Amino acid sequence: MPEKHTEKSGAPRYRTIYRGGQGEIVEKKSRFIAHVQPASSEEEAIEFIGKIKKQYWDARHNCHAYVIGPHREISRCSDDGEPSGTAGRPMLDVLLGNDLYDTVVVVTRYFGGTLLGTGGLVRAYSAAVREGLNQAVVIEKREGAIYRMQVDYPGLGKVQYLAGEQGLSILESDYGEMVKLDILLPGEEIESFLQKVTEATGGKAQIEKLRQTCFAMVDGNIELFE
Numbered sequence: 001m002p003e004k005h006t007e008k009s010g011a012p013r014y015r016t017i018y019r020g021g022q023g024e025i026v027e028k029k030s031r032f033i034a035h036v037q038p039a040s041s042e043e044e045a046i047e048f049i050g051k052i053k054k055q056y057w058d059a060r061h062n063c064h065a066y067v068i069g070p071h072r073e074i075s076r077c078s079d080d081g082e083p084s085g086t087a088g089r090p091m092l093d094v095l096l097g098n099d100l101y102d103t104v105v106v107v108t109r110y111f112g113g114t115l116l117g118t119g120g121l122v123r124a125y126s127a128a129v130r131e132g133l134n135q136a137v138v139i140e141k142r143e144g145a146i147y148r149m150q151v152d153y154p155g156l157g158k159v160q161y162l163a164g165e166q167g168l169s170i171l172e173s174d175y176g177e178m179v180k181l182d183i184l185l186p187g188e189e190i191e192s193f194l195q196k197v198t199e200a201t202g203g204k205a206q207i208e209k210l211r212q213t214c215f216a217m218v219d220g221n222i223e224l225f226e
Contacts (some may be wrong), residue, residue, distance in 0.1 A: 023131030029112025034132030045104040065092035066104035086121035140217040150206040
């Protein structure tokens with residue numbers, strides 16, 4: 001996985017949209033409807049923008065902004081007929097200010113008959129994006145790996161204790177002649193945890209790396225992203 005926002009320890013983590021959302025504000029009778037969606041490529045973002053424009057074909061403006069790529073290599077925005085710099089750029093700034101990656105937002109405006117002025121438009125489009133984000137599910141993805149620990153029964157409690165102490169997730173358990181535990185380890189904790197397991201079991205634990213993964217907490221549960 002390419003590096004994005006990085007902790008001091010070097011393990012990447014970054015914020016993105018897990019589930020899109022729709023939010024709306026009204027400013028002087030103008031409706032601003034924001035749709036937020038995850039997008040892993042520019043093509044995906046453009047497709048979503050086209051879908052919203054088709055859905056709201058009768059609106060005066062469908063402004064958009066998106067950030068794509070592990071280092072936000074692609075960032076685009078459009079005022080779609082609003083005065084330059086009053087819609088797309090403020091929308092993009094909200095995405096950047098929330099440290100989001102791989103995200104697209106479209107704000108549809110139905111004109112209410114009253115001009116809002118430059119400052120009013122900036123505030124309205126920014127507020128609409130924030131409301132859309134409030135209705136979406138934003139997650140923080142982290143890099144990690146799944147390791148299999150094979151231990152005898154005396155060593156089982158020691159590994160379980162260490163995992164509990166560090167708040168690690170045991171994904172699967174297989175109780176046979178030996179016990180196999182598949183444990184999700186955040187990237188920054190791998191080295192120290194494996195060392196503790198080795199020391200606690202006197203070097204008897206058989207440790208196997210199964211695979212790299214990305215993960216996040218979603219609705220209180222661990223979600224894996226291959």
